[in-house]
Every structure is written in structure tokens, then in C-alpha cells.
Amino acid sequence: MSLQSPPAAAEVPPGPAEGHPPGAELSQGSAAAPSAQEGGEEEEEEEEGEKEKEKEKEKEGEKSPPIPSASAAAARGLEEGAKNQFSTFSNFITTINQKKEDVGNRNSPTQLVIPNIKNGRDLPALCLDVRQKQRMSMDTLPQELKAPLPPEPSLPVRTKTVKDFQDDMEKSKASGDWKAVHNFYSTTFDSFLEINAAFKKDTNSSFNTIEDSGIDAKFVNVVYDALLNTPQDVQKSVLKGIINGLLQEWTGPRTKDDLRAYCILLQNPQFSNTSTYVIYAHLLRQIAALTEADHHFLVHWSKKISQKRFKQVVDRLLQFISLRLFPAKPEEFPPMVKCTWWIPSATKVLALFNAANSLISPPIISYTDFYNSTLDHIDLMEEYHNWQCYGNSHRFSFCQYPFIISIAAKKVIIQRDSEQQMISIARQSLVDKVSRRQKPDMNMLFLNVKVRRTHLVSDSLDELARKKADLKKKLKVTFVGEAGLDMGGLTKEWFLLLIRQIFHPDYGMFTYHKDSQCHWFSSFKCDNYSEFRLVGALMGLAVYNSITLDIRFPPCCYKKLLSPPIVPCDHNSLVGICGVTLDDLFQIMPELAHGLSELLSYEGNVEEDFYSTFQVFQEEFGVIKSYNLKPNGDKIPVTNRNRKEYVQLYVDFLLNKSIYKQFAAFYYGFHSVCASYALL
Incomplete structure (x- = not known):
């Protein structure tokens, strides 16, 4: 900000000040100009004297222009644009002082416009919802200053195919000249736009749905598999390009091309090396700070990654968390006080992959692959205490993400929690007894x-x-x-x-x-x-x-015990009802489940060959009873078209509806303790 007054400040024409009636102009060293004749009884000499005084004041005004009020200056600043937000530094100080005076005097008519300015050290944390931030900032602008977001830049045209890249790699290995490969890697990872240009299936298509990310997974795998076999200067050029992409200034919501770039960068095998953890941490931080809608896309796109790549990404995230908690060489990392956001960011990204893993049946990898055994060696009860005491705050705790905690660690938490509850309840009983003056x-x-x-x-x-x-x-x-x-x-x-x-x-x-x-x-x-x-x-x-x-008990029983995990206040609410599949039935009645599976894969005419309806039979104390799986089920034949519905309704009947009262009583008994x- 310049400390000198801009020339335009002296060219402001005198006019009525904001917040004052017309004619009440504020000028330096002068009061409000008197009005014209106030009555017909005034003498002509007084009128001539008044006219002479007005002429003298106008001459003074040419030499010394009036000082506009602070509100008028602020309003004029908006008209002139962001180029000159304040006329002078001294006027800015004067404005602040005037604001303090107005706060002290509530009857002051002057309304000042003070922009919200913060010291750089007091800037807020990274916004968790960029779209909301953009929307709020746009809504607060006047209508004439609102402008549409800039259009998305078009992607550059890149024609290199998997075959072309593999040929370049073979030539470079044979000749020792890595120039072509170096140019490819340095160009491809130089920005998010270049990443999309190289790995997007069709640069002319948007791919804005959760069903298809538009990423050429085969090309990505080939490029990353070859990366670690290239010279160091090639690998360094990739990291340099990633840094450039992460340092890009964001002016609005992330595009789907940005999300595609994040999804591709997470698969980079270079992030297994601790020397790249600073770059990796900033990548994770940006992904963790995306909006919920963007996370929704990343979750569905991640489930399309191959099992091998998926497992590698999860292992890298777990290793990143473990080495940040217990570094083998602490000097390799920044001090913990300066990077407290590393572990929360990595855990949040890991939660996205856990969500993607749970969307598929059977899951991509086992749920035990998300366990981090390193957490068995931290103070779990302190984590649990922080989670209970600061549950409504933004304070991080591993207990917010139970999928990462191993069975052994969960057992310790439950045992310690039970012991604390026993002590607390016993103490309360003793206090109640003494308060009633009874002998304990x-x-x-x-x-x-x-x-x-x-x-x-x-x-x-x-x-x-x-x-x-x-x-x-x-x-x-x-x-x-x-x-x-x-x-x-x-x-x-x-x-x-x-x-x-x-x-x-x-x-x-x-x-x-x-x-x-x-x-x-x-x-x-x-x-x-x-x-x-x-x-x-x-x-x-x-x-x-x-x-x-x-x-x-089969695993389905424990899934039903957590449906819902907290006992509802309304006793008429359904409990113990969860989504069940044929896989759940296999764990209880494998022979029946196998028969239903054969029905689904039967290639003949189901209606004519099985002659079944949406009705099932069960024996109770020697009596055969029938139950309709849907209204009028005894009149609806099972066909090739509706057999999936029949199997699903049959499984739901066996594992949910037929035992509802029994399991509801079991549910309430378990949760009473x-x-x-x-x-x-």
C-alpha cells in the first residue's frame, strides 16, 4: 500500500455527504452553506453581504477542496474498483479512528464501511468447503460487481499412447538417451491440465459422473511402473511438476479434471519414499479439504482402481501415518509442532478408501488391511478421552476412524472404558448413600x-x-x-x-x-x-x-446389533434390521444359499421348471406354515425376470422378518449393558 496520496483524491467534486440531508456539505474549515432567502422581510444590505461571503467561500473551496466523509470515501472506493481500496494511508487511519468514535457514540449518524482485514499470522485455517466459501463471497458482492467464474481452460492435445511410451522406454534403455522419456514425464506432471491431457480417455468428453472417472487406468499403470526404473533426474522432474500443480492458486470450486488429477497422483509410487513425504503431505491435505460432493466422486472413482493399486495406496497411507508417529530418523521430517495436520489429513484420505472398499461386495481388500498396528503402542485411552471430551470440536482423534484401529486395540479401549464406568457408577452409588445419611x-x-x-x-x-x-x-x-x-x-x-x-x-x-x-x-x-x-x-x-x-454367532448377528448402534428413544422404532445379502445367508445356511445361487444362474425357464411363487414354507412344532414374501405372493410366479427380487426377499425374510421379535429383545438386552x- 502506498503511503502517498493518489492524485485522484484531489479531484473529487464536492457533494452531499452520505448520511446527511441534501445541502449539508462537509468541507474543511467551513460550516454548512447558508440557504437562499429565508424571508421577504430581510434588508437588501444583508442579502448583498451574504452574497459576498458566498463568493469568498467558493474561492477558498477552489484552493482547498472539501474532505469527503469516510462512508462516501468507502463507497467511492467500490466505484473505482479494487485498484485503490483506500485513498490514502492517513485517510485509512482517520477512518478507523472515526469508527472507534462512532462505536462509543451510538447516536452518530455516520455509517462507516470498514473492510475485514486480518494480519497474515491470524489467517483462518484451510477452508473445508471451497464451494461454500466461493458462494458466500459472491453473495456478499453488490449486483453490479458480480462476475461469472472464468471458464475451464481447454486441455492441450497429447497423442502419445501406451505403445508409443513403451517404445520410448525400450529405446532409452538400449541407447542410454533418456531425453524423450524425460520430456514426457516433465510435461505430463507439470500441471493438473497436463495430467488430464495425458491420462484422460477422451479429452473432448467431460466424464462428470461417478460411474466413470474417464481415467485410462492401463496407461497410468504403465507410466508408474516404469517411473521407478528411470534415472534420478527424470524422477525429480515428476516431483517438481507435482509441486507446481499443488502450488496452483485456486480461485473457485475444484473441477472434475482436478479430481481426476488427485486420483492419479495418489497412485504415484514415489510417495513410498520418506524423502517425498513433505510433497505427499500437501497432496493429502488438499484432498482432505475438498468438499463432501468432491469426496463422493473420489470414493466412487477409487473403487474402480485395480486391487493391486488400491492395496498399494492404502499401504502407503498407513506407512505415512506410522512413520510420522514413530520416525526411524526424526531428522528426516519437520518438527511435529509444525506439521500436526499430516496425520489427520492422511487419515481422512484413508477413510475415503475405506468407504470405497465397503461399497463393493466382496470388498476390494480385507477390512483388516486398514488396521494400523502402530496405534497399539500409543496411549489409546488418551485418544478415547479426547474423543469423548472434544467430540463436538474439530480436535482430531483416531477414535473418529475406528476402521484403522486393530481388534487388539479396540479390546483395550472397551476394557478400560468398562472399568471406568464401573468405578464411576460405584462412586455415585456411594455418594448417594452417604447423602441420604445411610450406612454404606x-x-x-x-x-x-x-x-x-x-x-x-x-x-x-x-x-x-x-x-x-x-x-x-x-x-x-x-x-x-x-x-x-x-x-x-x-x-x-x-x-x-x-x-x-x-x-x-x-x-x-x-x-x-x-x-x-x-x-x-x-x-x-x-x-x-x-x-x-x-x-x-x-x-x-x-x-x-x-x-x-x-x-x-455369524458376522450378520453383530451387524444387526449395530442397526442402529445407539438405542433409539422411540421404542416403536425398528431395531436389528440391516441390509442382508446372499453372502450373509451363506455364513448361516450354506446349503440353502447354494440352492438360491443356483436359481440365479439357471439358464432354463424358471417359471416352468421350478413352478415357484413368492411364498415360503416353514415348519413350526410339526406344523407347516406359509408366508408371503410380498402382497399376494402366493399368486405371483417366480420367473427369469423377477428371480433376483425373489432371492433378496427370501434372504431378508430369513435373517430379518421371521426373527424380528426374538432379535429385538436380544438387541435391547445387549445394549442395556x-x-x-x-x-x-
Whole structure:
């Protein structure tokens, strides 16, 4: 900003100041000019004197132009454009001082326009929604100053094919002259536009849908496979070009070409080297800061990457997080205080790939491939505490991304969380007892269960129903008529005997499938579902007290337990209903699932050869009962066209609808003990 007054400031014509009535001009060293004749009774001498005074003031005005008010100066600044935002530095200081005076005097008529100016050290963090930022800035401009965003630049024409590139590589290896290859790499990665020009299937097509990214995956794979076999100067030219692209100044929302470039750059094998981590971190930061809509595109485009490339990207991200947490050579990285955003950015990008992985059945890679065993060695309880205490803030915690935490680490978190809840509830019970001036005793600190061996199930059901408020206390079991202190052995025996009796086939609550070697809920109707609630509470108590039970439920059971993960306040809400597939049925009833799979692949006429309808039959206590899978299902034949719908409805009936009441009771029993954020 220049400290000298621009010449245009002296050329401002005098006029009415903003916020004042017409005729009340503010000028230097003069009051408002008097009006014309105020009455017909004034003497002619006074009129001549007034005219002479006006002429003298006009002469003074030519020498010293009036100083416009601050509001008028600000308004004129908008008219002149961004070239001269303030007339002079002194006027700017005067404006600020005038603003302070106006704040002190609420009756001041002057309305000042003070632009929001921040010191460079106080600039806000990287905006998480570039489109929202652009939209807000455009909405705040006056209508005459609004201008459309600049059109997207056209892509340069690049004609090199996979065959041409491979030929260049062979010639360079044979001759030792890498000039052609060097030119290709340095040009291709010089900007996001060049990346799209080289790797886009058709530069004339937009590819603005989630179904097709428009990336020539084969060409990308060939180029990256050859990159690490080129000389160092070629590899350095690629990194230099990536830096140029990342340093590009963004003036609006990201285009689909930008998203394509990000998707391609993430697959660069050079980022496995720690020497490139600074560049890699800035790439991850820009991707993490994209809008939700842009992330949606990246997720769907990422699921189209080959399994090999997908796994490599995930491994690089996990390695980046591990080495930033526990660097082998700390001097290779900037100080942690200067790059606290590295790990959050990498974890957010990893979450995009986890989302892409979960969109496909079967998944691209195993969910265990997202586990980072390095996190087993950090203070997990501090992470969990930060997550609970600062859950509504922007403070980062690995507990926000449970897919990255291994089973062993999750077990530690759940155990510690259970212990903290036990201590907290016991302390609260003791305080309540003392506040009522009652004598405390040790039994109030535990969940005391007294049962008879001859009435094990009924006594256990009554005890847990009576002591719902104590379910989160430390469990302590006593068998009536038997002496002994429960040091853990009696509790394990109680669990063992109770589970053995409840899961016995003669009891009729659960069915054991030999083919899959797991238990599943019986679909038989019953008058009282409280025993299923007891089983759910037992499962919750076992998890809460870190006791291992010899019960084998299929993975679908745990998926249903998290549907929803938090118990709804409205008891009429559906619980335990989740999306199920034929793969889920394979894990419980593999023989039936195989038959349905054969139906889907049958090449003959399904209607004439199977003669089936949208109706299923089940045996209950020796009686065959029929159920329609859809309204009037007994009259709708299964055909080649609707057989997929038939299979889906059949699977949903077996795993959701036919056992809804049984599983709902089990769900509420489990969550009565294990209602903890540690499981989410």
C-alpha cells in the first residue's frame, strides 16, 4: 500500500455527504452553506453581504477542496474498483479512528464501511468447503460487481499412447538417451491440465459422473511402473511438476479434471519414499479439504482402481501415518509442532478408501488391511478421552476412524472404558448413600446375582430384571446354599452353565447349524421373549466384564446389533434390521444359499421348471406354515425376470422378518449393558 496520496483524491467534486440531508456539505474549515432567502422581510444590505461571503467561500473551496466523509470515501472506493481500496494511508487511519468514535457514540449518524482485514499470522485455517466459501463471497458482492467464474481452460492435445511410451522406454534403455522419456514425464506432471491431457480417455468428453472417472487406468499403470526404473533426474522432474500443480492458486470450486488429477497422483509410487513425504503431505491435505460432493466422486472413482493399486495406496497411507508417529530418523521430517495436520489429513484420505472398499461386495481388500498396528503402542485411552471430551470440536482423534484401529486395540479401549464406568457408577452409588445419611456397605458396589442351581434360568432372569440399575457394576455371583467368595471363578461357572442350558437344542431358542458351525435364532413363535432379552444381557455382561464365552454367532448377528448402534428413544422404532445379502445367508445356511445361487444362474425357464411363487414354507412344532414374501405372493410366479427380487426377499425374510421379535429383545438386552460409544 502506498503511503502517498493518489492524485485522484484531489479531484473529487464536492457533494452531499452520505448520511446527511441534501445541502449539508462537509468541507474543511467551513460550516454548512447558508440557504437562499429565508424571508421577504430581510434588508437588501444583508442579502448583498451574504452574497459576498458566498463568493469568498467558493474561492477558498477552489484552493482547498472539501474532505469527503469516510462512508462516501468507502463507497467511492467500490466505484473505482479494487485498484485503490483506500485513498490514502492517513485517510485509512482517520477512518478507523472515526469508527472507534462512532462505536462509543451510538447516536452518530455516520455509517462507516470498514473492510475485514486480518494480519497474515491470524489467517483462518484451510477452508473445508471451497464451494461454500466461493458462494458466500459472491453473495456478499453488490449486483453490479458480480462476475461469472472464468471458464475451464481447454486441455492441450497429447497423442502419445501406451505403445508409443513403451517404445520410448525400450529405446532409452538400449541407447542410454533418456531425453524423450524425460520430456514426457516433465510435461505430463507439470500441471493438473497436463495430467488430464495425458491420462484422460477422451479429452473432448467431460466424464462428470461417478460411474466413470474417464481415467485410462492401463496407461497410468504403465507410466508408474516404469517411473521407478528411470534415472534420478527424470524422477525429480515428476516431483517438481507435482509441486507446481499443488502450488496452483485456486480461485473457485475444484473441477472434475482436478479430481481426476488427485486420483492419479495418489497412485504415484514415489510417495513410498520418506524423502517425498513433505510433497505427499500437501497432496493429502488438499484432498482432505475438498468438499463432501468432491469426496463422493473420489470414493466412487477409487473403487474402480485395480486391487493391486488400491492395496498399494492404502499401504502407503498407513506407512505415512506410522512413520510420522514413530520416525526411524526424526531428522528426516519437520518438527511435529509444525506439521500436526499430516496425520489427520492422511487419515481422512484413508477413510475415503475405506468407504470405497465397503461399497463393493466382496470388498476390494480385507477390512483388516486398514488396521494400523502402530496405534497399539500409543496411549489409546488418551485418544478415547479426547474423543469423548472434544467430540463436538474439530480436535482430531483416531477414535473418529475406528476402521484403522486393530481388534487388539479396540479390546483395550472397551476394557478400560468398562472399568471406568464401573468405578464411576460405584462412586455415585456411594455418594448417594452417604447423602441420604445411610450406612454404606460393600455389596452396593457390585451387581450381586444370587441363583439356585435347580432354577438357574428363571432365577437369573429375575435377578437381572430386578437390578437393571446395577448392570454396569462389577458382577458378583453367589449360588444359594453354597459357601464361597466369587473371585472370578463362580462368575465364569454361572456363565458356562447358563449358556449351556439356554443354547441347548431342546430349549428351542436357538438352532445350531452343523454346516456353518454357528447358532442362529429360532423363528418359532413364543408368548414371552424375555429370555431372549436375558441372553442379550448375558452377552453384554460378558463383554463388559471381559469374559470369553464359547458361543458362535455369524458376522450378520453383530451387524444387526449395530442397526442402529445407539438405542433409539422411540421404542416403536425398528431395531436389528440391516441390509442382508446372499453372502450373509451363506455364513448361516450354506446349503440353502447354494440352492438360491443356483436359481440365479439357471439358464432354463424358471417359471416352468421350478413352478415357484413368492411364498415360503416353514415348519413350526410339526406344523407347516406359509408366508408371503410380498402382497399376494402366493399368486405371483417366480420367473427369469423377477428371480433376483425373489432371492433378496427370501434372504431378508430369513435373517430379518421371521426373527424380528426374538432379535429385538436380544438387541435391547445387549445394549442395556453395552450402551457405550467405545463400540462405535
